[in-house]
Amino acid sequence: xTPEPIISARGVTRRFGGLVALDGVDLDVPPGIVQAIIGxxxxxxxxxxxxxxxxxxxxxxxxxxxxxxxxxxxxxxxARLGLxxxxxxxxxxxxxxxxxxxxxxxxxxxxxxxxxILTANVRHKLSESDIDRNAREALDIVGLVRRAEDRATxxxxxxxxxxxxxxxxxxxxxxxxxxxxxxxxxxxxSMTLLDTIAKLKSSGITILLVEHNVRLVMGISDRVTVLDFxxxxxxxxxxxVQRNPQVIEAYLGRRHRHA
Amino acid sequence: xxxxIVNGLALGSIYALVALGLLLIFNTVQIVxxxxxxxxxxxxxxxxxxxxxxxxxxxAAWAITMVAMALVGIVFMVLVYFPLRGRPAFLVILTTIAMxxxxxxxxxxxxxxLPVSLPSPIHGPPLRFAGVVISMHQLFxxxxxxxxxxxxxxxxTKTRFGILMQATAQDLxxxxxxxxxxxRTIAVAFAFGAVLSGIAGLLVAPIFLAxxxxxxxxxxxxxxxxxxxxxxxxxxxVIGGLFLGLIETFGARYISSNFRDAYAFIVMIAVLIAWPxxxxxxxxxxxx
Amino acid sequence: xxxxxxLAACGAVAxxxxxxxxxxxxxxxxxxxxxxxxxxxGLNFVTGWTGQINFGQAAFYGLGAYTTAIAxxxxxxxxxxxxxxxxxxxxxxxxxxxxxxxxxxxxxAMTTIGFGEIIRLIIxxxxxxxxxxxxxxAIPGISIFGFGPQGQVQHYYLLIAILALAILIAARIxxxxxxxxxxxxxxxxxxxxxxxxxxxxxxxxAFMIGAVYAGLAGCLYASSIRFISPDSFSSIQxxxxxxxxxxxxxxxxxxxxxxxxALTILPEALRFLGQWYLVLYGLGVIGVIVLAPGGLASLAxxxxxxxASVN
Numbered sequence: 001x002t003p004e005p006i007i008s009a010r011g012v013t014r015r016f017g018g019l020v021a022l023d024g025v026d027l028d029v030p031p032g033i034v035q036a037i038i039g040x041x042x043x044x045x046x047x048x049x050x051x052x053x054x055x056x057x058x059x060x061x062x063x064x065x066x067x068x069x070x071x072x073x074x075x076x077x078x079a080r081l082g083l084x085x086x087x088x089x090x091x092x093x094x095x096x097x098x099x100x101x102x103x104x105x106x107x108x109x110x111x112x113x114x115x116x117i118l119t120a121n122v123r124h125k126l127s128e129s130d131i132d133r134n135a136r137e138a139l140d141i142v143g144l145v146r147r148a149e150d151r152a153t154x155x156x157x158x159x160x161x162x163x164x165x166x167x168x169x170x171x172x173x174x175x176x177x178x179x180x181x182x183x184x185x186x187x188x189x190s191m192t193l194l195d196t197i198a199k200l201k202s203s204g205i206t207i208l209l210v211e212h213n214v215r216l217v218m219g220i221s222d223r224v225t226v227l228d229f230x231x232x233x234x235x236x237x238x239x240x241v242q243r244n245p246q247v248i249e250a251y252l253g254r255r256h257r258h259a
Numbered sequence: 260x261x262x263x264i265v266n267g268l269a270l271g272s273i274y275a276l277v278a279l280g281l282l283l284i285f286n287t288v289q290i291v292x293x294x295x296x297x298x299x300x301x302x303x304x305x306x307x308x309x310x311x312x313x314x315x316x317x318x319a320a321w322a323i324t325m326v327a328m329a330l331v332g333i334v335f336m337v338l339v340y341f342p343l344r345g346r347p348a349f350l351v352i353l354t355t356i357a358m359x360x361x362x363x364x365x366x367x368x369x370x371x372x373l374p375v376s377l378p379s380p381i382h383g384p385p386l387r388f389a390g391v392v393i394s395m396h397q398l399f400x401x402x403x404x405x406x407x408x409x410x411x412x413x414x415x416t417k418t419r420f421g422i423l424m425q426a427t428a429q430d431l432x433x434x435x436x437x438x439x440x441x442x443r444t445i446a447v448a449f450a451f452g453a454v455l456s457g458i459a460g461l462l463v464a465p466i467f468l469a470x471x472x473x474x475x476x477x478x479x480x481x482x483x484x485x486x487x488x489x490x491x492x493x494x495x496x497v498i499g500g501l502f503l504g505l506i507e508t509f510g511a512r513y514i515s516s517n518f519r520d521a522y523a524f525i526v527m528i529a530v531l532i533a534w535p536x537x538x539x540x541x542x543x544x545x546x547x
Numbered sequence: 548x549x550x551x552x553x554l555a556a557c558g559a560v561a562x563x564x565x566x567x568x569x570x571x572x573x574x575x576x577x578x579x580x581x582x583x584x585x586x587x588x589g590l591n592f593v594t595g596w597t598g599q600i601n602f603g604q605a606a607f608y609g610l611g612a613y614t615t616a617i618a619x620x621x622x623x624x625x626x627x628x629x630x631x632x633x634x635x636x637x638x639x640x641x642x643x644x645x646x647x648x649x650x651x652x653x654x655x656a657m658t659t660i661g662f663g664e665i666i667r668l669i670i671x672x673x674x675x676x677x678x679x680x681x682x683x684x685a686i687p688g689i690s691i692f693g694f695g696p697q698g699q700v701q702h703y704y705l706l707i708a709i710l711a712l713a714i715l716i717a718a719r720i721x722x723x724x725x726x727x728x729x730x731x732x733x734x735x736x737x738x739x740x741x742x743x744x745x746x747x748x749x750x751x752x753a754f755m756i757g758a759v760y761a762g763l764a765g766c767l768y769a770s771s772i773r774f775i776s777p778d779s780f781s782s783i784q785x786x787x788x789x790x791x792x793x794x795x796x797x798x799x800x801x802x803x804x805x806x807x808x809a810l811t812i813l814p815e816a817l818r819f820l821g822q823w824y825l826v827l828y829g830l831g832v833i834g835v836i837v838l839a840p841g842g843l844a845s846l847a848x849x850x851x852x853x854x855a856s857v858n
Contacts, residue, residue, distance in 0.1 A: 055737055075740035084741070091738035093731045095798060104731045107724040108743030114752065117723040118716060124723070131724065171743050291653045342837040348652040349600040350836050353793060356786055357836075361829035368822050475782075479664075482657050490653065517672040524661030531654055532646040 004067070006031040006175055006206050007052065012061035014047050014230075021047045022058065023230040029175070029223075034197065034207045036217040039227035040250060045210040046088060048227065049177050052208075053085045054078040066174060080108055084168035085177035088210075090160050092152045092167075099148040101163055102135040106170035138170040142196055158189040165196065169205075176200065178209040182216055194220055214251075218242070226250065261391040263508050269397040269466075271504020272404040273459050277481030278488065278496035279411060280455035286415075286491045287424050287448035288340060290351055294359035295456050296478020298335070301362055302328050302457025303469040304370050307377045317380045324461060325454050332453025333446050340449070359474065366471035377464035400462050407455065408497060414451075415493070424448060456481075476520060483523040487530050489537030499538070561707050565700045574699040576815055578771060581706040582764045584807035585713045587791045588800060589760025592717070594789070595797040596726065597753040598733030600652055602785040603643060603659035606666040607636045607758040609780025611765025613670060613677060616775055619687040626691055629766050636762030637755055639666075644754040648747050663782050670777045682776025689770045702771045709767065710804075713760065717800050720756070729753050730798075790828075794835050796844025805843050 007029040014022040022044045029035050037045050051058040054075035063071045070078050084105070093101050110131060116124040139145045142162040147155060155163060161181060168176055178197075182190045197220055201207060211217045217224065218238040226234040226241055228250040234241050241247055281295050292298075305327050309320035339358050343351050379396040386393045415421040423444045426434040435441045460469070463477065484503055488495025503523055510522040530538055565574060586608050593601045611632035618628050647658045670677045677683065689695040689705070696702045720726045731739035732746045739746050769775050778784075787810065795806020817824045839846055 053741055055741060074745075075737070076743050076745045079741055079743035087738065091735040093734040093738070095730050095734055096727060100727050100730075103724075104727050104739065104744060105742035107727070110724070112724045114720075114725065114756075117720055117725055120719065128723070167742060339833070346836075346840070347598075349594070349656070350793070350840070352600065352652070352656055353786075353789060354833050354836050357790075357829040357832040359829075360786075360832075361826050364822050364825040364829070368826070479657075479660065482653075483661070486654060486657050515672075518668055521665045521668045524664055527661055528647075528658055531650060531658060535650055535654070 003030055005029055006066055007208065008064045009052065010062045012048065012051050012058045012063065014044075014051055014056075014058045021230050022051065024061070025227070025230070025232050027225060027232070029206060029208055031174075031206050032201070032204055033222040034201050034209065034220055035223045035225065036221040037208065037210045037225045037227060038212075038214050038217055041212075043227040043250075044230040045227055046179060047230075049085065049179050049208075049210050053083060053177055055085075079105075079171055079173075082172070082174035083177065084171050084173035084175070086161070086164040086168055086179055086181060088179040088183065090157075090164060092160055092163055094151075094153050096152055097148070098144060098150050098152050098155065098163060099132075099135050099139065101152050102138050102167050102170045103131050105167045106131045106134040106138065108171035134170050134172070138166040141169060141199065142166045143192075158185050161185065162193075162196070169200070173205065175206045175208060178207065178211075180210055180212055182211065182213060190216060261389060263512055264505065265391055265393050265397060267505035267508030268501055269400050269504070270508060271501035272400045273463055273477075273500075274480045274484050274503050275404060275497045275500025276407065276455055276459035276462070277477060278484035278500050279407065279493075280452040280459070281481050281485050282491055282493065282496050283411070283448050283455065284452040285485070286428050287445055289428065290340060290348075291355075291482065291485070291490070292335075292339075292452065293352055293355040293478065293482075294335070294339075294362060294474075295452070295481050296474035296476070297359040297362040297366075298328070298331065298453050298456040298474070299460040299463070299477055300366060300469065300471060300474035301331060302453075302460030303377065303464040303473070304366055304375075304460075304471070305457070306461045306464065307370075307375050307469055310377055311375065317378055320377075321380060321461060324457050328453045328457030329450040331457075332450040335453060336446055336449040340445070359478070363471055363474060370471060372471065374468035374470040375464075376468050377461065379465040396462075396465050403458065403462060404497075407458070408493075412493065420444070420447060480523055483527045485537075486527050487538055492537070495537065558711075562704075565703055571699050574703050575772075576812060578699065578702055578706055579768075580808045580811035581703075581710050582768050582771075583788070583791065583811050584710055584804045585764040585767075586761045587788055587795070587803040587807045588713055588717050589757040589764070590788055590792050591757075591798065591800065591803050592720070592729065592753040592760070593750075593757040594792060595799070595803070596721070596729040596733060597750055599648075599750055599754070600656045600789075601659050601754070601757065602656060602782065602789065603662045604757065604761050604788050605780045605782065605785035606663040607640065607761035608765045608768070608784070608788075609666060609670065609775075609777070610636050610639055611762030612769040612775045612780065613683075613765075614762075615766040615769040616683045616686045617676060619770065620683065625687060625689055625695070625770060628770065629763055632762045632766040633759050636758040636765075640755045640758035641751075644751050648750045648754065660782060660785070663785050667777055667781055670780070677777075680777060682774060682778075683769075684774050686769050686773045686775065688773060689767070696771075706767065706771065714800055714804070721800070725749070725752065790832050792842075794832065794842055796842030799842070799844040802842050802844030809843065 005028040007027060009025065009027040012022050012025045025048060037048060039045050050056040052063060054070065054073055057072050061071065062069060065081055065083050068081060070081060093104065110127040112124060112127055136145060136148065139148055142165050144159060144162055144166060152160070152163060165181065182193055185193060197207060221238055224236065224238050224241045225232060226247050233246045233250060234244045277295055277299060281292060284290060284292050302324055306320045306324045309315045309323050310317050335358065339354050343354055379399060381395050381399050383395045385395060386398065415424065427441050427444045431441060480503065484496060484499040487503065488499030503526065506522050506526055507519055511519045564577065568574060586604060590601060590604045593599050614632045614635045615628040618631050619625055643662050647655060650658060671680055696705045728739065728744045728749045731742065731744055732749050736746050791806035791810045792803060794810060795804070796802025814824055820827065835842065
């Protein structure tokens with residue numbers, strides 16, 4: 001018997017003017033696995049991720065996370081329900097230190113009031129120490145603890161990507177969406193990233209990742225979903241997908257047209 | 260009633276002209292120039308210097324003002340726009356406001372604080388029908404707006420410059436890569452934007468008199484119009500301008516003339532609450 | 548913690564000033580500068596940290612001042628006025644903030660300018676209550692159960708203490724969940740949202756806190772300067788407050804104080820320039836924005852760096 005999927009999306013559709021970027025996509029992600037979404041440029045991968053995380057809402061469809069409907073919920077509500085993400089173009093908080101970047105998300109589920117802050121009462125101190133501990137744990141996972149007090153902008157590019165992952169982890173998500181996490185990384189950095197992803201998977205977090213680099217994805221993914229022109233054209237284990245003639249056509253065909 | 264409509268439309272035409280000047284600059288570089296009102300004031304005073312101080316014919320004063328304003332627009336671009344490319348919008352807002360302060364106080368030093376009048380370029384007895392009086396100057400304002408609207412429409416849609424401008428607005432880097440002289444396009448936009456506000460100044464001065472501090476409130480009205488019409492939207496700017504002129508005239512007559520300047524803002528806030536991007540929608544897309 | 552010696556030095560200078568400057572006029576000017584500093588620290592929550600442009604700060608300043616003046620002139624005890632002023636500006640900031648916090652830059656700039664203009668027009672034309680353009684005079688002074696500061700110097704010490712408190716509270720908020728959420732909202736609204744930050748609530752809170760700072764400063768302004776007029780809270784003042792923030796250094800509490808001090812004292816010191824002062828002021832603002840985007844505070848932080856590179 002297959003377990004209840006942690007993400008269950010039905011008929012997700014997104015239009016930009018006349019262009020249909022997502023055309024009734026269904027997606028089921030079983031808990032605890034690494035699932036990849038691949039597809040040629042402009043196939044709707046990031047649009048799907050944006051629809052799931054609420055960054056740019058879908059026009060129609062249903063999206064459930066852990067059984068709860070999140071369609072058209074505000075992004076911060078979705079984040080608090082246990083769905084965290086990173087961005088294709090890095091979006092760290094430039095004016096905060098490394099640890100403060102992570103603390104923003106670590107505070108996700110410890111609400112605080114202005115009254116508590118102003119009086120610096122016990123509740124405030126407890127929540128701040130909680131946040132600090134969570135943030136340091138998250139930095140430890142990606143190996144950035146030593147740079148905690150630096151300004152986020154002082155980190156080199158690849159480490160800024162890791163910082164985004166740490167920030168996403170600090171909200172203690174059930175599902176982690178990674179949007180092209182290896183973009184701009186060299187070989188060694190990509191390998192470290194793969195190790196981190198494996199570590200996260202073994203800690204029980206479900207990972208959904210969008211990746212342009214198909215070879216990188218195949219090694220770590222349990223399941224692969226292939227999009228083309230906003231439609232799901234294949235789904236299955238990496239080896240199943242690799243043999244699928246439609247997938248080969250989508251990648252090779254496109255390359256021919258470009259050439 | 261009919262008289263109020265005519266007066267309101269005449270006032271609204273001037274607001275529309277200010278908004279059209281803003282639009283030209285906004286459509287090219289996505290910058291809102293908060294010194295547009297001070298440019299208007301400058302236009303009025305250059306006209307007055309020519310026509311009143313140096314006693315040139317009014318037509319010559321108009322021609323000189325338009326040329327001078329084109330130069331002012333280019334200087335403005337060099338001083339305010341170039342150093343701030345790619346910087347956050349509120350810094351641009353503050354820089355243009357600071358430029359407005361500079362212009363206003365230079366005008367106070369040069370021309371003094373007293374209000375001055377400028378003759379209208381055309382004379383003649385007012386038209387009357389059904390109890391409504393339309394002065395020649397009002398008629399001239401309507402015609403000027405119509406001509407400028409037509410010219411701007413043709414400029415944006417039918418000429419090479421219009422296409423260059425749109426390309427520049429959509430993607431500056433690509434525009435540059437495909438060999439568009441981006442800087443020249445932007446310079447033309449700034450020059451035209453300044454000329455339009457100069458014309459608005461020449462049209463206002465015969466009705467309300469000109470004084471160095473006149474720009475602030477007229478400039479703000481231009482933005483209110485742009486906001487109501489949706490930034491960068493040509494029909495929106497014109498309809499918004501006329502609409503605002505009517506609201507102010509009727510509000511001053513039937514509600515209270517003390518709060519004349521408040522109606523514009525109340526209408527604007529109401530519009531924004533209902534339509535956060537203006538009645539006619541903003542003509543720019545945001546990338547997520 | 549090398550910030551403490553600097554703070555102690557600033558405090559010592561601040562406390563010693565009245566002993567050096569005997570002139571009542573200078574102390575009065577400093578009192579206004581301190582009040583402006585409180586207003587600018589309030590503005591920093593909104594613009595410096597949360598990244599929302601706000602030209603309504605002068606109107607909140609004015610609302611606080613007029614509330615206090617009208618209440619005390621009507622015979623209410625002074626001790627009620629800080630609460631009344633805070634309530635009025637909180638209500639006003641909610642009224643303005645709730646519908647507008649989703650608006651983007653230009654729209655927000657225009658809405659806040661419009662709000663300021665509407666408040667100014669009400670003050671100018673509601674003459675029986677506000678005194679119209681000539682303002683309100685002989686406003687009762689600060690008095691807490693019969694005790695209150697007498698003379699400029701005592702007011703100065705009281706205001707310095709309140710400024711210190713305002714700085715302390717601002718610093719505490721900065722290093723809390725709320726402060727981090729504000730800066731996250733400014734740096735990337737979408738990333739903040741996806742990290743669980745309710746950005747609309749954060750902006751609204753920043754806006755309200757900023758308004759309360761301005762409202763309380765207005766309350767103190769009315770009862771320590773004891774004369775108010777619409778000119779002190781016009782849109783020109785709103786632009787001046789924004790300039791103080793940017794010239795001082797956005798996002799830096801220290802910068803807010805420096806900016807407010809500099810731009811309150813400078814026009815008086817350069818009074819001989821007449822109209823030319825405002826021309827230079829405009830050009831100076833452009834100069835700072837173009838050449839030193841971090842404001843005067845960032846110039847100060849360059850100094851130790853240079854020393855380090857020499858060693």
